Amino acid sequence: MSKRFPGRRLSPVRLTILLAVVAALATAGVLGMRTWEDTQQAERSQPWFGAYVDVTATPVHAFENPTGPADRNVVLGFVVAADPTTCEASWGTFHSLEEARDDLDLDRRIARLRQSGGDVVVSFGGEASTELALACPTVDDLAAQYGAVVERYRPAAIDLDVEGPALADAASRTRRAEAVARVQEEHDGPLPVWLTLPVGADGLTPDGVATVRAFLDAGVVLAGVNAMTMNLTGAAAAADPAGTAVQALRATHRQLMAILADRGEPVMDRTAWRMVGATPMIGQNDTPTEVVTLDDARRLHAFATEVQLGRVSMWSANRDRTCAPAYDDLSVVSDSCSGVEQGDERFADVLGAGFTGAPDGGSPQPTSTPTVHPEDLTDDPATSPYPVWTAEASYPADTRVVWRRNVYVAAWWTQGAQPDDPSLAPADNPWRLIGPVLPGETPRPQLRLPADFYPTWDPAAVYQAGERVLLDDVAYEARWWTQGDSPAAGQADPGASPWRVLTQEEIAALLGG
Structure with missing residues (x-):
């Protein structure tokens, strides 16, 4: 009162x-x-950008040497089964993990990217080849393969790109989810897991929703769902690919919130957006009528920035350039160019602007290394995978050398140019840095052929270009007319020697793989 x-x-x-x-x-x-x-x-996670890189495509994309902030993080693809019936992890069926170390220098290139303050995400699956969960018969087998990849590369996160037959197969769906849960649980530290799934204008497909549910049911802690906003068939996607992609992302966001709410684990709007990623296919898509331009990329980026998507990627860094004039049919998708006119712009710079987080959920950490004077770095041939560079020798293109504990590859014939010469502009330097000499490395063993595979080198014989010989079971090929020049002794100066050593790939082919 x-x-x-x-x-x-x-x-x-x-x-x-x-x-x-x-x-x-x-x-x-x-x-x-x-x-x-x-x-x-x-706010506990920072949005990040990372373009996909096809590590098996040619020409090789040098992801290890980032040219800008958008190149800091990359998503390396794809780890798949060695063949449809073999439960063994491979890169695109072309290289085992060990072969990728030797043939692609992949371990070294990853180490080099990390020296630059970046990191890698490893992607399993993809559209081509057989996804590991289809080839591995048990959860134990599959977890062992996933675990071997994670243990070797120590990625900041893993990406499960599930599409095609793998998306629809219910048995492999359960196997995959349970194997990933086991690897995540046994990993010594956080291991963010992203599911990359196809979407339409209405969001995830029913199989995509079932895949998300399977991962959550298995106990996987999902970092998020990455929507493949590409090949969105229909007139709307052809007329407005960016608008259709935004529509697909909004639908995926609603689906994810509904899935989590249905499990009794509801999240609100902003948290759910941080659990959504977008991956457009830049330029010409596989759907002939769908072309994503730089303006489309700007519109998609504006939306991603507005809602603060957790992740933005693109397919692929290999394609982020204008096609050469000789590539005249731009409607045919290329692995090495976008199919649209880019001028001096890159899709990576447009899509990645402001997405400066790290795939492990934090912010990039500045690299801190002790001050080292280059002249104090010495190279030991016994712990170097390739010959140590000398100013006196000449080196043909593609020759690898070690200099000051780093590995370099020659872009063209060179002599006397020091690999780390700071006075040389990048365009003038014949050497490209691949990455550091890794702990425990020794000289790369040379594959040997049977003693009678080629004639033994005879110092009195005359050899014409293209003839092959053996010396101490190592195979050599004559580059021009020669007599009396020892193939082995000449390798100290490979650019001047009339003999070249057959490559590991050539010898493997001769031996039947």
């Missing part, structure tokens, strides 16, 4: 209004708290 107005009581109308106001304030307080919690949850 009011002391100021004795005897006055609240009327029923006023009481109703007062209770409504109190209820509204309480609701606003709850919503405000949930919004604050949503913001705090979302």
Whole structure:
């Protein structure tokens, strides 16, 4: 009762209004708290960008030498089964993990990227070849293959690109989810897991939704769902690929919130957006009528920035350039150019602007290394995978050398040019840095042929260009007319020697693989 107005009581109308106001304030307080919690949850991870790199494609994309902030992180693809019936991890069926170390220098290139402050995500699956979960018959077998890849490369995150037959196969879906859960649980530290799935304008397909549910049911802690906003068939996608991609992302966002709410693990709007990624196919898509231009990329980036998507990627860094004039049919998808006119711009710079987080969920950490004077770095031939560079020798294109504990490859014939000469502009330097000499390395063993495979080198014989010989079971090929020049001795100066050593790939082919 009011002391100021004795005897006055609240009327029923006023009481109703007062209770409504109190209820509204309480609701606003709850919503405000949930919004604050949503913001705090979302801010625990920083949005990141990482273009996919096809590590088996030619020409080789030098991801190990980033040219800008958008190149800091890369998604390396794809790890698949060695063949449809073999439960063995391979890169694109072409290289085992060991062969990728030797043939692609992959381990060294990853180490080099990390020296630059970047990191890698390893992607399993993809459209081509057989996904490991289809080839591996048991969860134990599959987990062992996933685990071997994670142990070898120590990626900042892993990416499961599930599409085609692998997406529809229910048995492999369960196997995959349980194997990933085991690897994540046994990993010594956080291992973010992204699911990369095809989408349409209405979001994830039913099989895509089932895949997300299977991972959550298996206990996988999902970093997010990366929507493949590409090859979105239909007139709308052809007329407005960016708008259709945004529509697909909004639908995927709603689906993810519904899936989590249905499990009793609801998240709010901002948190859910941080669990959504977008991966367009730049330029000409596989669907002939769909072409993603730089303007489309700008529109998609504006939306991603507005809602703060957790991740933006693209297919692929290998294609991020204008096609050469000789490539005249731009409607045919190329592995090495986009099919659209880019001028001096790159899709990576457009899509990656502002997405500066790290795939492990944090912010990039500046590299801190002790000051070392280059002249104090010495190379030991016994711990170097390739010959140590000398100023006196000449080196043909593609020759690898070690200099100051780094491996370099010659871009063209060279002599006397020091690999790390700071006075040479990048375009003038005949050497390209691949990466550091790795711990425990020794001289790369040379594959040997049977003693009678080629004639033994005879110092008195005359050899014409293209003839092959053996010396101490090592195979050599004459580059021009020669007599009396020892093939082995000449390798100290490979550019001047009339003999070249057959490559590992050539010898493997001669031996039947």
